[in-house]
Amino acid sequence: MTGLDRVLAAAKSLFAAHPDMQAFVDWPDDTPSTGKMMRHIPATDIVAAFDRAGTDSTQPLVNAIRAAAQDGYWIRTYTEEEVGAHFRENYGYFELVGPTGHFQSDSLRAYVAYWGPGLNYDWHRHEAEELYVCLAGGATFHAEGREPVNLAAGETLFHATNQSHAMVTTDQPILTLVLWRGAGLAGLPKMDAA
Template sequence: MYPPAFDALLAALADIYRTEGREAADRTAQALTTTPAPESFLPQPPCELDAMMRALLVTSPHPAADAILAAQEFIPWGTNPVADRMSEAAAAICAVTTLMSPEGPIPAPDLRLGLFYQRPDSYYALHNHDADETYVILAGEALWTAGDDTRIRRPGDMIHHPSLMPHAFRTGPEGLLALWRWSGDVNTHSYAFLDDPQAIAV
């Protein structure tokens, strides 16, 4: 059994995926609420960005924000599946946790899922990967580029990136906290930053 606060977080995330309308989302919701608990969800040392995350989450109207706050001490921030593909500068603007993947902690052979936090007034440069990806904004906002579509995204917005679609995000003064899921070919070696004139302006 998961810690009660973590169990409530997984249920809140499963509720989000039940509204997405994709087969991968349905499987994700099922896995989040039925997979036996791993032993790794124990109290964690606070993440370096913990205070900033908490300050952002308390401002959010999204129902999952409260669940993240309540479970924050159990969330293993820092388990970024593509850390080896990022520069130090890129890694410094964000914190990532992986909750589900082929390697665990919640095992799933063709899914990766976690939470993503990005600092205020920062730019995550244009990139892509083989996996299909769905983001859900839980707190804060960002100017979000997904292919040819660039617009402000706010809590409750769901953004889908088909395989290899270039995407990037620029936060404002609040920063951003989002839920992400990869499906399909979830390899990490295809993750690549792309030529991006916007990155020069950061």
């Protein structure tokens, strides 16, 4: 079993124990490995050394992600012009399950995503519906039509299709599992026009 196999197993275990995740999407029965290779970005090493504790239910996934961080194909969607150099050096994600993930599915995208402390993930949107699952750390989330929400380990937050939203980390980072479903599954987030 590879490190990413362990991340997948831990994600499925968390899903099986988490009613919010189960209400959001059905976990696909078959998610074959794609053999996707690793890709290193600055966040790779940060996540490998991640030391924040999760909850009893999220900690096994936190541990598996930390142990397999060097195996992920890490991505930074945004350019330096869009988010700044400091943001780009302190965030990243990899697609665990999905159309282009380490494990293939056309019905679900499951991202492992990290943002360091002191970041402003500005207003953005995407067509796919989204469920953030905070694994460890925390952040404040803003969204159209909703008061700000402070998300902590073990908690979830839903964003509707094309609902503009933003996130701010202050004195702590946040490590998340982000689930996408529905139309726009193959798309990417886009920053809102200034």
